[in-house]
Amino acid sequence: MGQAVDTITTPKSGKTTFEGLDAIAHQLVETEAPDGYNKLKDPADVTIVANYDQDGVLQSWTVNGGGNDVALNIQNNKGTLLPETGGMGTIIFTVVGALAIIGGIAWAVRRKHSVR
Known part of the structure; x- marks a missing residue:
């Protein structure tokens, strides 16, 4: 420009x-x-x-x-203008949250199998 x-x-x-x-x-x-x-x-x-x-x-x-x-x-x-949403911060929180859920499910399944 x-x-x-x-x-x-x-x-x-x-x-x-x-x-x-x-x-x-x-x-x-x-x-x-x-x-x-x-x-x-x-x-x-x-x-x-x-x-x-x-x-x-x-x-x-x-x-x-x-x-x-x-x-x-x-x-x-x-x-008024709404602030822009999304971006890298939202992606990082989504990935971290998904990994936490997957990790929790994996931990619960292993614990359930080790109890038997």
């Missing part, structure tokens, strides 16, 4: 205009969400493609495969 070129603060209207961007792939990354909203988990991809004639004059351009006047809608959601 490249470095941030510009940092902006979205106004209360929620609408921002970008001008003068190069014809490459860009990412919009939310660094802070408005109060009461969740921060976006993933960046929003924006790809600008420019078409030039043989003399290098710009003929047309598109944003994300659409026209040249594209509104990219990014919606922030309200509410």
